[in-house]
Amino acid sequence: MSNEAEKVHCLIIGSGPAGYTAAIYAARANLKPMMYTGLRPGGQLMDTTDVENFPGYPSGILGPEMMEDFKKQAERFGTDIRFGIATKVDFSVHPRKVWIDDTKLIEADAVILATGAEAKWLGIPSEKRLNGSGVSACAVCDGFFYKNTEVAIVGAGDTACEEAIYLSKLCTHVHMIVRRDQMRASKIMQDRVVNTPNITVYWNSETDEVLGETVVEAVRIVNNKTNEKTTIPVHGFFVAIGHQPNSAVFKDFITTDDQGYIVTAPDSTKTNIEGVYACGDLQDKVFRQAVTAAGTGCMAALEAERWLSEQHF
Ligand code: NDP
Secondary structure, eight states, rough: HHHHHHEEEEEEEESSSHHHHHHHHHHHTTOOOOOEESTTGGGGGGGEEEEESSOOOTTHHHHHHHHHHHHHHHHHHHHHEEOEEEEEEEEESSSEEEEEEEEEEEEEEEEOOOOOEEOOOOOHHHHHHTBBBTTOHHHHHGGGGGTTTTEEEEEEEEEEEEHHHHHHHSSSEEEEEEEEEEEESSSHHHHHHHHHEEEEEEEEEEEEEESSSSSOOOEEEEETTTTOEEEEEEEEEESSSSSEOOGGGGTSSSOOOSSOOOOOTTTTTBBTTTTTOGGGTTTTTSOHHHHHHHHHHHHHHHHHHHHHHHOOO
């Protein structure tokens, strides 16, 4: 690791709606922000098709196009956007130290954490073995590969419902595996699922095994009330059971809750470390929307700006 540091006033880590919005506000406040995008510039919205609930797009917009707009707007005001991952931090000293890709050291007066969250997996061996060979956590990314075939999806939240409906437009049939006798998803999404003729919901059902030698050929499910096992021939197996916040790299310094979400002060993006702010899905397990992430990104930049001017950095 290099100890030759590059110094910056305001460092933003992560490039979803939260990170880009923080960048727009920080750049317009002349903080000359530097952003490291992470492994997947644009974040989770890069896996989304139509976004219909982000204000300002009356006809809707594709997730990747929306993130391109965010990026352009951040660049327009001079954000220094770079590709790289924060692999280590030291928030016990000031300026705050952040190592990128285990090599480059950045020293920042203020840091905005916006690394988001990522998909959870079931944790069964066959899911791992066949990952990329029929197993996916992103219907929008991979659904196309299973066009005109039968697929299965696990989960019962809004994401699972949204993805089941998406898949139902591409695939001949969607088998939806729900572990309880009800769904967590909003009523409108549940109604859409149960009213889609080529989606079958398997209630009280869990995935016993994903079957296939080199590619997915079927899924065996077990009814957790009756123990009855059913094998459903499918080519694609989609996991949509929630997300994990990307906070591991910060946890030695930053307070997180029992699920790993960064704890911020009420009505604020302040973390337990002065001059370090957290926004977006990294600290929000309640709303998790692009628009709320953007809102907290704005808050983080405004709070960083105020703090920096008070410190006379
Ligand atoms: P959620 O945490 O809301 O739902 C996860 C689902 O996966 C639950 O139904 C849960 O079951 C199920 N699950 C978890 N672990 C397992 C397991 N091991 N086996 C089987 N099932 C499992 O995650 P989502 O990603 O769906 O949604 C996250 C947030 O984003 C929510 O607040 C949601 O409302 C929001 N969202 C909003 C959208 C929109 O407004 N357009 C679109 C997508 C998401 P159980 O219910 O039994 O716990």
